[in-house]
Amino acid sequence: MSIHFEHSILVPQSPDDVFATLDDFSATPKWLERCTGIEKLEPGPNSEGQALRYSYLEHGRAGVMEGRISVREPGRRLSMIYVDKMMQVTVDFRMALHNDGTELTHAVTIEPKTFFARLFSPMLRRQLPKQTVGAMEKLRGYLASISMKA
Template sequence: MAISFQHGIDLPQSPHQVFTLLADYSKVPLWLKRCEGVAKQGSGPNKVGDKLRYAYCEGGRHGLMDGVITAYEEDRHMAYRYYDKMMQVIVEFRMEPNGEGTRLTHHIDITPHSFMAKLMSPMFKMKLPKQTIQTMENIRALLAKEAA
């Protein structure tokens, strides 16, 4: 059973500015604190089907997850599916014009697969809202810093 959470914020930056930040994988560790890096396998512009590698550190444990871009509509929508032997994580961002700014919505689904991940599900469910809200505030702060 998937553990899901969605959170939205209003930003003064345009959908293009927000999309550009989120699409720059070198900047993911600046707004997603447990991320050590995201690397695209291959070259060229990002597109649906491109393979990714996500390196993270959670609770002192380093890990890698394989990933794939599942949606990529410039200035509107991007989604990814990351997976390893423990779980699958679906990450989605939607950008909608909101006045002169953007309404950014972030949705996450975590589906535990391994016995250990299923045991940890209550902890994931408890931590996910706070982590997602903090991530969105980190995005807000980074956009403001880049605009200054």
């Protein structure tokens, strides 16, 4: 059984500016606390199907998930799928114009793949909302900081 949570925020930046920030994987560790890096495994501009490697540090444990960009619609949507031995994680961002800014919705779906991962599902289900809301607030702050520099 998958675990899903989504959260929306309003930000004053345009959907194109929000998308550009999310599409810049080198910036992700600046607003996503557990992320230590996202590496593109293929040269060239970001595109659907492009292979990625997501590195993270959580509770003192370093980990890596292999992934790919599954949806890339500039100014509208960016989705990635990451997998490791224990789970598959879908990370989805949707942007919609709202007045002079953007309504940004961040959805995360975790699909445990092993018995051990399923045992941790209740804990993941409890932690996911707090982690997602926290990441969105850090992203809001990061967007504001780079808007002030521009």
